[in-house]
Amino acid sequence: MKNILTTIIGIISSIIVMILLIIGFVAIISSEDEVKVKENSILKIDLANTSVVERSSENPFDGLSLSGDVASTIELKQVLDNIEKAKLDDNIKVIYINTSYVSAGISQIEEIRNKLLEFKQTGKPIIAYSEVYNQAAYY
Known part of the structure; x- marks a missing residue:
């Protein structure tokens, strides 16, 4: 039970980190320096x-x-x-x-x-x- 809960928390935190990285990458690419x-x-x-x-x-x-x-x-x-x-x-x-x-x-x-x-x-x-x-x- 403890292993399943740890795995689920790890997967959710990995997904959140990946989403934040993708958002940051898109923000860097789309910004144009004037x-x-x-x-x-x-x-x-x-x-x-x-x-x-x-x-x-x-x-x-x-x-x-x-x-x-x-x-x-x-x-x-x-x-x-x-x-x-x-x-x-x-x-x-x-x-x-x-x-x-x-x-x-x-x-x-x-x-x-x-x-x-x-x-x-x-x-x-x-x-x-x-x-x-x-x-x-x-x-």
């Missing part, structure tokens, strides 16, 4: 030695090259969304973009360029830098 931008900030978009891709892969081995170096990639949507946020945020005064050795298709470069032109219509300046200007970086 980023506070300081006044007179600069949005730095560093595309140096980066491949602009439509969608990034979830496979951690996709970024490895034969030499063992990790290839740097950024999603096009992420770049465009950040430029749009900078356009709407009064605290961001300038965009600084580094396009040294950028690897992107012409259509991706054109989308970034069009979004930068929208940003420029707000009267905020854009500073572009590149160690080497190829056709894509210049465009």
Whole structure:
């Protein structure tokens, strides 16, 4: 009788602990940290030695090259969304973009360029830098 009661209490307490852990895990995942931008900030978009891709892969081995170096990639949507946020945020005064050795298709470069032109219509300046200007970086 004593063993049965101890087992039941153990099972109930384990269930309660599991429920609390699941609730805590869901609360951590669902909470989003809101980023506070300081006044007179600069949005730095560093595309140096980066491949602009439509969608990034979830496979951690996709970024490895034969030499063992990790290839740097950024999603096009992420770049465009950040430029749009900078356009709407009064605290961001300038965009600084580094396009040294950028690897992107012409259509991706054109989308970034069009979004930068929208940003420029707000009267905020854009500073572009590149160690080497190829056709894509210049465009």
